[in-house]
Amino acid sequence: MDASRKRKLSRQDHFNNYEKLRQRMKTQLSSASKGQASSTILNDIDELTRLYGAIQNDRLRLDTKIQLEDSEVFREASDVAAINARNIRLGDLGISVNEEDFMNSLKEFAGRSVQEGNYEEDEEEPDEYSFNKTNWLKLGVLYHQVSKKPISIDFLNGPLATERRRPVVRTRNQDDTKSAHLTTASNVNAEDITINEEHNTAYMVRMVYQTYLEKGVPDEGMNFFKFFIDPESFGQSVENLFYTSFLIKDGRLKLYQQDGIPYIQRVTQQEMEQEDKAVTHHHIARFNYQAWEFYIEKYEIESSFLGHRDEAPEDEIPDDELDV
Incomplete structure (x- = not known):
């Protein structure tokens, strides 16, 4: 067999060659991000x-499958080339683009016919027909695709344009702050803010507890409903329940049940000392006017x-429910 004849590559050999090229291109990504991989990309x-x-x-x-592998590697090579082209610095690499060739290519891309000669001759004698013949929309789309500059919205310039205001004669307001009597929200007397102890919650809580101690409730406690209900006033019954x-x-005080009936009892000194070990529960009770009459x-x-407190007569009996 002729030694110069090359060995035919197997299917796996082709895949291996593409894989080697793919790995080599991955190592060039850092150079491409700096715009310094032009020569290696051409070799790839x-x-x-x-x-x-x-x-x-x-x-x-x-x-x-081999055709698909070729397409994928070619796409990856295009991506690396695009990254490199985006980061190329012409001054650093010494690469320059001929200005005349660039302008001629730009005119040809925009739809104008390019004649031999210097492009500057066309600029010296501008022609309205040549200007209108240029496809500026096509150039704008190209600029939008490759430029990183944000596109401005010109149609907003009209509504956002500032207009000069016309001078308007205004009537001058008379300053009466020096002659008129001033009144403010903070102009109150000391007696207006004096706290009425009968409507002070802390005071009423102490009075309820003092009444419990003075009336000598038995050690086993007393019926909870008999403790706070005022048969002469539903409103004061609600207040007593609130203070309790x-x-x-x-x-x-502590609340407990005995034979299904809630009882209230004083907390002893020993129970106060063992407050950390005490087990507490949260209860929600419904108390309305019908329940008040029932109990x-x-x-x-x-x-x-707890005694009946003097109050103004009520025109209507409240029907609202109180949850405690």
Whole structure:
């Protein structure tokens, strides 16, 4: 066999060659990001062309997987070339573009016929027909695709344009701050902000607790409903329930059940010392006007344990429910 005749490459050999080229291009990404991979990219394209030619001269030219591999490697080579072209600095590499060739190519791209000679001659004698013949929209689309400059919106310049205001004669307001009497929201007297102890929550909580101590409630406690309900006033019953909830929350009184009936009892000194070990529960009770009438009749409550406070007569009985 003639030694000069090359060995035919197998299907796997073609894949290996493409893979080697792909790995070599990956190592060139850092140079391409600096715009310094122009020569190596040209070598890669030449190598890609050689590999493709070797496939066409082989019986494997009809293998779709090899054709697909060639297309993928060619696409990756195009991506690397685009990255390199985007970062090329002409001054650093000493590469320059002929100005006349650039302008002639630009005119040809825009749809104008290019004649031999210097492009400056056309600029010295501008022709309206030549200007209108240029496809400026095509140039604008190209600029939009390759430029990184944001595109301005010219149609907003009209609405955003500033207009000079016409001078308008205004009536001068009379300054009456020096002659008229000034009134402000903070102009109040000291007695207007004096706290009324009868409407002070902390004071009323202390009074409820003091009443509990003075009336000598048995050690086993007393019926919770008999404790806070005022049979003469639904409103004061709600207030008593509100004040009692603070005493329970602060650990002065405790609420428990006995035979299904809630009882209230004083917390002993020993229980206060063991407050960290005490188990607390959160209860939500519904108390409205119908419940107030029901418990008065059920437990035969004739007078208020906490005493009845003088109040203005109520025109209507409140029907709102109170959740505690």
